[in-house]
Amino acid sequence: MKKATTIEQVREAIGKAREKLRQASQQGGSNLIGFVPTMGALHAGHFSLIDTARRECGFVVVSIFVNPTQFGPNEDYERYPRPLEQDLAGCESHGVDLVFVPTVEQMYPAGFSTTVRVSGVTEMMEGQFRPGHFDGVCTVVAKLFSIVGADVAYFGAKDYQQAVVIKRMVADLNLPIRIVVCPTIREKDGLAISSRNTYLDKHERAQAASLYGSLQLAEELIHNGQRNAKEIIRAVRRHLAEHAPLGKIDYVAVVDPESLQPIDEIKDDVVIALAVRFPSARLIDNIRVDVKS
Numbered sequence: 088m089k090k091a092t093t094i095e096q097v098r099e100a101i102g103k104a105r106e107k108l109r110q111a112s113q114q115g116g117s118n119l120i121g122f123v124p125t126m127g128a129l130h131a132g133h134f135s136l137i138d139t140a141r142r143e144c145g146f147v148v149v150s151i152f153v154n155p156t157q158f159g160p161n162e163d164y165e166r167y168p169r170p171l172e173q174d175l176a177g178c179e180s181h182g183v184d185l186v187f188v189p190t191v192e193q194m195y196p197a198g199f200s201t202t203v204r205v206s207g208v209t210e211m212m213e214g215q216f217r218p219g220h221f222d223g224v225c226t227v228v229a230k231l232f233s234i235v236g237a238d239v240a241y242f243g244a245k246d247y248q249q250a251v252v253i254k255r256m257v258a259d260l261n262l263p264i265r266i267v268v269c270p271t272i273r274e275k276d277g278l279a280i281s282s283r284n285t286y287l288d289k290h291e292r293a294q295a296a297s298l299y300g301s302l303q304l305a306e307e308l309i310h311n312g313q314r315n316a317k318e319i320i321r322a323v324r325r326h327l328a329e330h331a332p333l334g335k336i337d338y339v340a341v342v343d344p345e346s347l348q349p350i351d352e353i354k355d356d357v358v359i360a361l362a363v364r365f366p367s368a369r370l371i372d373n374i375r376v377d378v379k380s
């Protein structure tokens with residue numbers, strides 16, 4: 088595994104990889120470069136993305152960069168975990184070929200003045216509670232895509248809105264990359280695995296499992312015939328109030344899976360998404376429900 092800290096080193100390594108992949112593909116191997124952008128603190132969710140990339144691609148790149156521009160002024164940028172040595176060992180053991188670990192100065196040198204802003208799908212849910220967050224995500228992801236020049240990029244479904252926003256950006260800017268969204272990985276009790284779970288104290292952690300519990304309740308209600316989104320939202324909120332009293336609900340939304348517009352009457356697939364703020368960490372989760380199944 089190679090570690091690059093500068094953009095030049097990445098470009099050089101990718102150039103060599105392309106050459107090798109051309110030769111390997113003549114023997115029937117994949118000539119694809121797969122990319123998993125991360126902020127480090129790698130966990131089972133990231134490793135499932137890396138493993139999928141490893142299965143589908145001939146060369147796998149992971150970036151580790153805690154992107155300052157996607158954190159709000161009162162968010163956790165400073166205290167975000169940065170266990171770099173552990174992350175590098177994890178990448179190595181999952182067969183990553185190249186890890187890109189840039190500095191803030193590499194990514195945002197003096198005079199940096201460009202923002203990539205997607206409208207529409209950024210305006211609700213996370214966009215409403217984290218103003219500017221998706222501008223930071225889109226700008227850094229567009230830069231990383233341009234630096235790495237991969238064929239396929241892998242994102243987790245836990246950040247459902249992020250994946251929709253990135254797909255919109257890629258389509259709108261005709262970026263030559265395919266976006267693959269992989270399933271959310273959960274703890275045994277259903278809690279979606281996230282780097283921020285480590286902030287939770289034991290009382291919050293015990294209650295955090297009810298986020299998924301409330302989504303499962305919503306799914307059950309839909310499968311039992313409930314089609315009124317307001318009723319679903321009410322039931323989810325009631326469940327959270329009872330089982331996660333330490334958390335404050337930012338939102339519970341029933342939305343169209345592509346446009347992310349709120350749905351009143353459920354006729355087709357929907358995504359139910361929520362965010363809950365515990366004293367130590369803000370958690371998000373979602374579930375996609377197929378009405379016909």
Ligand code: PAF
Pocket residue numbers: 124125126152154157224227228246249
């Ligand atoms: O999902 C994340 O970890 C980040 O938002 C990403 C995509 C790596 C951009 O900084």
